[in-house]
Amino acid sequence: MLILITYDVSTIDSEGRRRLSKVAKKCVDHGQRVQNSVFECILDAAQFRRLRFELEELIDKDTDSLRFYNLGDNYKRKVQHVGAKDSYDMGDPLIL
Amino acid sequence: MKKLLNTLFVTLPDTYLGLDGENIVVKQEEEILARYPLHNLEAVCTFGYAGVSPALMGACASRNVSLTFMTRTGRFLARVIGEDRGNVVLRKEQYRISDDEVRSARVARNMITGKLYNNKWILERATRDYALRIDTERIKKVTESLGETMKLLREVEQLDILRGLEGSAAVQYNSVFDDLILQQKESFYFYGRSRRPPLDKVNALLSFAYTLLANDMKSALESVGLDAYVGFLHRDRPGRASLALDMMEELRGVYADRFVLSLINKKVVNDKGFYVKENLAVIMDDETRKKVLKAWQERKQEKIMHPYLNEKIPWGLVPYTQALLLARYIRGDLDEYPPFLWK
DSSP states (O other), rough: OOOEEEEEEESHHHHHHHHHHHHHHHHHSSSSEETTTEEEEEEEEHHHHHHHHHHHHHHTTTOOOOEEEOOOOOOOGGGGOSSSSSOOOEEETTEE | OOOOEEEEEESSSEEEEEEEETEEEEETTTTEEEEEEEGEEEEEEEESSSEEOHHHHHHHHHTTEEEEETTOOOOOEEEEEEESSSSHHHHHHHHHHHHHHHHHHHHHHHHHHHHHHHHHHHHHHHHHHHTTTTHHHHHHHHHHHHHHHHHHTTTTTOHHHHHHHHHHHHHHHHHHHHHGGOSSSTTTOOOOOOSSSSSHHHHHHHHHHHHHHHHHEEEEHTTTTOOOTOSSSSSSOOOOOOOHHHHHHHHIIIIIIHHHHHHHHTSSOOGGGEOOOOOOOOEEOOOHHHHHHHHHHHHHHHEEEEETTTEEGGGGHHHHHHHHHHHHHOOOOSOOOOOOOOO
C-alpha cells in the first residue's frame, strides 16, 4: 500500500535541527521524497507499523508532528502531480 | 504467498550503483540519477558497464535481492550470492536424488511432461484462435505426436531415453513455431533454433527471454534453499545452473516463447531495432532492449490461476511457486513433483 508521510519538526534549537535530519533520513530510507517534507512510501502492513514506531521515537511530541495518509493499494488514481520535479511510480517497470 | 516486488534494470552505460541508508542509488559521473528503497525491490539486473559498491552487494545479499550482471547483449556474466539459505538437509537430499539416475528421471520426466503439455496447449490455442490464418492440419499432426510422446514418458526411468523423447518433441514443436508468427513475417521468421550467437531476430529475442527467465528461476530456487547448480536432467557442469535449466523446461514455451510471440505479433518490436555484427550475430539495439524489458515486467504483473495451488498469482511468481513445490517434493511432503500445467 502507499503511505503518504508528512512531518513538521520544530527547528528553533539545534536539537530540533538534529531531529529533523534524522526524521528525513528515516523517510528517505523507506520511500520517495516528493516534496520537501512529504514522502510517498510503498510498504506492507508490518513495514508501516515498524516505520511509524521508529519515527515516533525520533520526534518530540510537544513541538513536532507526523501525519500518515494511507492511500491503499489502488493509489494510482488518487495521486495527481502538477509542476516541477515529477516522481516515479514504484509499481511501474524500473528501467534506466 | 510471497509478494512480487519490482525489478530494477540498469541499461545505461557508465553508471555506478551505491548504497545510501536503505536506498540503492544510481549514479552517473557523481550525478544521482535515481534512488529506490531496497525493500521495494526483488532483483537488480544490470546490462553493460554498471559498477556496484561492495556495500550494496552485501545489502542485496542479506535482504534477498538478487543482483545480476549481464553484458550489453544480455549474456549472463555474474551474480552476487550471499550466505546460503534454507536448510542443509534439503540440499543433501537434492544431491542424493541427483546422484541416482532413476530418482532423477522420475522428477525430470514430470518436468518434460509439463513442457510437452504446455507446448501442445500453445499450438492448440493457436489453431483455435487463428484457424483461418494458419495451417491447422500441419499443427494438428504435431499436437497429436506430442500427445503420443507424453504417453511414452510416463514410465521412463532412464535419462537418455528421456532426453531422446524430449529432443524429438522439441524438433516437432520447432517445426511449426514459425506458423505462430502472424505479423511482420517478412522480417521475423523462425527456421530453427540458433544460439551463441543467435543468427536471426526471433532467436535473438528468444535467447534474451530465456536469460531473463533463467535468472528468475535461479533466484527462486535459491530463495527456497535449493542448489540451482545441481540438476536432474541437466547433469553437473561447472558454472551451469543445471537445476534452473531443468525447472525452466516446463516454462520455456508458456513463459518465454509466448512472450516473444506477443512482442512480434503486437508489434512491440520492429525490424529496425536490430543490427548484425561481423560474426553474423543478431543483436537488438538499446531502445528495443528497453521495450522488451518493459514488456517483460508488465507480463510478470499479469495474474493467472495456478492450476495446482488453486490460487491467483502474478506470472512473475510462477518460478518461485514451482521452486517451492520442488522443495516440498524433495522434502517428502509431496509424492510427485507437480509441474506447471498451463490452462
